[in-house]
Amino acid sequence: MTRPTTKPGSLYDADRSDEELRALVDGRNASVAVYGLGKMGLPLATVYAGRVGDVVGVDVDESVVDSVNRGDCHIDGEPGLPETVAEAVGNDALRATTDARAAAERATVHVVIVPTPITHTKEPDLSIFDTVIESVAHGLSPGDTVFVECTVPPGTCRDRLVPTLVDRSGLSADEFGAAFCPERTSSGRALEDITGAYPKVVGGVDDESARVAEFVYGNVTDNDVIRVSDATTAEAVKLFEGLYRDVNIALANELGTLADDLGIDVREAADAANTQPFCHLHSPGAGVGGHCIPWYPYFVMSRVDTPTPLLRTAREVNDSMPSFTAGIVERELAERGTSIEGSRVLVLGVTYRPGVKETRATPAGPLITDLKRRGAETLATDPMLDDETISSFGAEPLSLAEVGRSDPDAVVVVTPHEAFDGVEWDGFDDVVVVDGRDTLGDIGHPTYTIGSGRN
Structure with a gap:
């Protein structure tokens, strides 16, 4: 192997x-390669x-590369972001390629x-990460630095x-930086x-990697660098942020399931409890989605032998x-007096949170599956998604315009997109409404809100 030489602009140098x-x-x-343009x-x-x-x-997606270029x-x-991309490309400060090895060189x-x-x-599935690191290694030279921003298990x-x-x-480990x-x-x-x-x-x-x-990142951010x-x-810092939220959401969700047994509005009680500065109860809901919170516990649990019953229980809840x-x-x-078997149930919102075109680990998926298992005919609408994506979850897709004519027996709010503010609830006849996010208010129909109960 021909030994690489230091490139102009390399930053890793303890001297x-x-x-x-x-x-x-x-x-x-510096000359920068960013692997992943998602x-x-x-x-x-x-x-x-x-700034750097x-x-x-x-990126492996040619359409993404063409778009950026x-x-x-x-x-x-x-x-x-559209304006920032256009400016960076126009200034010849940003270009894109599918050739990771050439970028690394x-x-x-x-x-x-x-x-x-x-x-x-x-x-944890680090297969994409491993592929990228192979490409980086192909072009790595003395003085180069590798920064990992994506979430990985501790010790990666x-x-x-x-x-x-x-x-x-x-190269030897002291010839390049990694952080x-x-x-x-x-x-x-x-x-x-x-x-x-x-x-x-x-x-x-090592110390030099941290210094670089x-x-x-002192240039990247206007805030402090810790x-x-x-x-x-x-x-671990990245993972602990998500674990904190997962465990506390699980507490809120478990308390939310007790509203009927306790005969109280759990949300009201939590809001009052949160006036103490040491109490930070979250809000209950129909589930937790996204590519962070539902996954991060497994990044920790996969690396330790010590039992983690709290993390596992939070995930189960x-x-x-x-x-x-x-x-x-x-x-x-x-x-x-209506059986769920054969009933038409409309799900409002399939993405994992409002205003985001992302369905990874969305609670709408298992909800639709469970409703169908119970015999319901399940429909869904989401202004962020096309019909094909909605259908992939097993629900009949509806446009917002069709919602008022869908004649459902029940409606479930999973993801409260702003577009749903325009739903004409008075067009529904004797409908069961379950609000998974406490966003509806008075809609003229009796509503069961998770954590608050029936109003």
Whole structure:
């Protein structure tokens, strides 16, 4: 193997002073490759292009690459992103390619932000991550730095990333940098989050990697940069954020199922309890979705031998909420003398949260499955999704215009998109309504709200 040489603009060099490193970063001397141009990768690439150095974005989807190279934005619902992409491409600061190895050969900073889902057996699936790291290793040179932003199990940078780069590149571990710098962004506000809504956390596999990450992300964000002890700690930070929410949502959901037994509005009680500064109860609902909260517990549980009963129970509680919701629909229909078998049940909202075109782990999926198992004819509408996507969950798709003519026996609110504010509820005749998110108010029909009970 021909030994690579240091590229111009490489940042990893323990002999370089802070002033020299700062001058390189401030001068935008780095050449950056961002691997993954999805919902978080494309916004990150545009910010890097404006603040760190010229960027080549890498994606396996040729249509995405073509779109970016035209200066177009394939991500919907991100304020400011279309303009930012167009500006970066117009200034020759951003371009895209499907050739990850060519991008790696050119870049001095490699930023990995690719999907890391879980398998059907609840194991972290790092296959895409591994493929990207193989490509990065092919072009890795002394002085290069690799930043991982996508969520991975604790220890991945130390035990998987660095050994692979060493093995495939022919470099020793002290010739390049590696750090975990978790994305802390939400769909619909990516640019705002990346550039400063929250402090940026960085952790390196060694001191120099952490120093480089701290300087680079000091330019990326207008907020503080928090440097933690090592990459594994930084990996845990990202996961702990999600675990906190999962466990607390599970508490809220379990309390929400007690509204009838206790004879109270659990939401009202929680709101009053939250006036104490040490109480932060969340709101119950029809389930937890997305590619973060439902998956993160398994990233931790897969790496430890110590039992984690709280994490497992929280997952079980949250995963049970679609079935609980379906049971409420069946019970409310029965209260009116109607069997769920053969009833028409309309599901409002299939994406996992309002205003986001994303269905991964959406609670609407298991809810529809459960309703059908109970014998219901299930319909669904979602302004963010096409008919084919809705049909893939087993529901008959309806447009918003068709909702008023659908003549359902029951309606379930799973995801309260703003477009549903225009639903004409007085057009429904003697309908059972189950509100999974407490968003309806007085609609002229008796409504069962999860956590509050029947009004």
